[in-house]
Amino acid sequence: MTRTDPRPNWSSDEMMTVAASRALAGRTACFVGIGLPSTAANLARRTHHPDLVLIYESGTIGARPATLPLSIGDGQLAQTADAVVSVPEIFNYWLQPGRVDVGFLGAAQIDRYANINTTVIGGDYRRPKVRLPGAGGAPEIAASCREVIVVVRHGPRTFVERVDFVTSVGYGDGPGHRERLGLRGRGPTLVITDLGVLEPDPKTCELTLTHVHPGVEVDKVRAATGWDLAVAPEFGVTEAPTDEELTVLRQLTARESADARPSDREGP
């Protein structure tokens, strides 16, 4: 691949966030997890989609935070929201019926069939090698949103053949599994990473590389994936971030960085 500018003025994380933000085009409401998904959703609201309804599981509907929230329960989410409801209500009345277009999730591990683990890594469940925070709202977001977008950095310890614990169901064991389980949302339709974009194959449900970000070789994505990654025959190259996207994203994260270390951010 030849590039006119071999040294882009953006980072792979910025590319990932921009790609995730663009994926929200045409959606009405987005159930947002904290961290990378929240950054991307707020970028979308500040660039191409000012009317995007952000829903946080703390019960804030239509939040318009001026800065990136550090946790899903920040005061500015309540103060800027169209409505603030209780936690039972946000899950029962808003998420469960399938009212929300898109759920935006992160992952500690994700597998071939887009199942997500945020619970334990390694060893036995009762005696894990690493104890992670757990499920939070993710299992029901993954089940009930009409579709799910996963934003996660690519790496062989993250993209594994089989997750150590199924916290949130993607396509389970493969075709037909969601239907057999009675899950009503479509499941993960996009997995956006710092290297490219994966989508489930329509027949096999297996995550397949459909886009690489500019300057990323397919072999690099394969090496960062813990299974034999399928590549779409005509994969695309993501459009590089525009100046506007980068400017707005950097304004967002600059205001945040005074208060938090973005790389460590995660939330309930």
Added chain:
Amino acid sequence: MPVAELSSLSEAVAELIRDGNTVALEGFTHLIPVAAGHEIIRQGRRDLTLVRMTPDIVYDQLIGAGCASLLVFSWGGNPGVGSLHRFRDAVENDWPVPLRIEEHSHAGMANRYAAGASGLPFAVLRGYTGTDLVRQTATVGQVTCPFTGEVLTALPALNPDVTVIHAQRADRKGNVQLWGITGVQKEAVLAARASIVTVEEVVDRLDPRPDAIVLPWWVVTAVAVVPRGAHPSYALGYYDRDNAYYREWDTISRDRATFEAWLRTAVLEPVREAG
């Protein structure tokens, strides 16, 4: 005039919370009853079943101090920072005492409190299906809808012995008002056998506020005035979240000795003046 008892925090905890109790200190990022958690540590409660949707650093502190033998939860972390090191040390290494866990999702926990508040034996929801929580958590069942035949997830109601929350204010009769993100606090109080509410202040009259919840005096067992009782979380209209404290906790809690030194100087030795 019957009133919710206006008492000191230490009296309320001493009177209502016993070793072996099931205790929920609820708060969803906002209004977390941290001072009450510290009082439970000071009084040396043991073998508690601690319940919380989002156990964060005050639960890390209670666990590290050896107060808990079982944690019922759905997301355990230091929001915006990372892991809870005392929680992990207890789960991974049994330090200072073994900690069993009963793990759910947020939707499940919220519905379990709502069922408890409603006087129902179980909650019903669409959730957990296909996840490994079904295999690992004994308190996940199924129920068949008698009208449609659809199989749904059933979870037992949560009815804590004591629920503890923090609120912005109460009046002199003990009516409690909280606003902003109110999480699952109303359900957690109504599900419990007894409740302790710490408040920023007591006022003569609770003027109405948009989106505020009022818990009437006759469903609240004890009210204690504890200004900044939610620090380092925040109380909307009173003070902001102390994000630096959450970051510092990551360092303090990583190491057992550092944690124990912190516990002595920050919790055990100071006697809270707010009598």
